[in-house]
Amino acid sequence: ETGVTQTPRHLVMGMTNKKSLKCEQHLGHNAMYWYKQSAKKPLELMFVYNFKEQTENNSVPSRFSPECPNSSHLFLHLHTLQPEDSALYLCASSRDTALSPLHFGNGTRLTVT
Amino acid sequence: AQSVTQPDIHITVSEGASLELRCNYSYGATPYLFWYVQSPGQGLQLLLKYFSGDTLVQGIKGFEAEFKRSQSSFNLRKPSVHWSDAAEYFCAGNTGNQFYFGTGTSLTVIP
Numbered sequence: 347e348t349g350v351t352q353t354p355r356h357l358v359m360g361m362t363n364k365k366s367l368k369c370e371q372h373l374g375h376n377a378m379y380w381y382k383q384s385a386k387k388p389l390e391l392m393f394v395y396n397f398k399e400q401t402e403n404n405s406v407p408s409r410f411s412p413e414c415p416n417s418s419h420l421f422l423h424l425h426t427l428q429p430e431d432s433a434l435y436l437c438a439s440s441r442d443t444a445l446s447p448l449h450f451g452n453g454t455r456l457t458v459t
Numbered sequence: 460a461q462s463v464t465q466p467d468i469h470i471t472v473s474e475g476a477s478l479e480l481r482c483n484y485s486y487g488a489t490p491y492l493f494w495y496v497q498s499p500g501q502g503l504q505l506l507l508k509y510f511s512g513d514t515l516v517q518g519i520k521g522f523e524a525e526f527k528r529s530q531s532s533f534n535l536r537k538p539s540v541h542w543s544d545a546a547e548y549f550c551a552g553n554t555g556n557q558f559y560f561g562t563g564t565s566l567t568v569i570p
Contacts, residue, residue: 402557444555
């Protein structure tokens with residue numbers, strides 16, 4: 347399998363739950379990203395990892411916790427979320443963090459109840 | 460501030476008609492520019508990119524875009540739209556720091 351794979355595709359969780367989103371890329375890229383996509387808003391960059399090191403945290407609340415164990419895998423750990431966190435969460439990868447195009451996964455549709 | 464603007468929230472075209480989606484950028488320097496397409500339930504797929512050189516760039520699925528520095532624009536075009544082109548289209552810019560995405564244009568194609 348090639349490309350960027352995200353699991354699960356859909357997730358419904360209560361505000362007191364703890365869950366994790368997973369992303370895996372098979373492109374040999376060195377950079378991985380988490381984006382939040384809400385209706386009628388530009389994509390919001392959340393985190394950037396380059397060679398497993400976090401290089402960007404875009405003022406994301408601590409209830410979102412990323413983990414990047416290697417250049418191919420990226421996780422987003424979720425706890426005590428709010429209903430306004432409901433959105434499509436997109437993972438992306440790129441060859442590097444300069445000007446390489448982003449390659450996106452299909453996203454996880456998160457609903458917080 | 461760096462930004463990318465897509466003035467049209469929603470566009471409807473007839474199948475077979477031509478298409479132009481607008482994108483304007485606001486950057487201190489000329490950014491690298493991209494167009495992405497997102498089909499329902501999918502992630503974003505790169506259609507084309509402009510780095511430098513020829514201002515008319517060709518992409519996948521028959522799309523092209525023209526960079527116009529004087530108008531700070533990077534409009535996406537397709538001469539004949541197919542029903543499968545119905546999707547959300549995003550313009551993005553990058554000056555080497557991070558990507559800035561527009562809010563998207565939703566395209567509806569009617570038979």
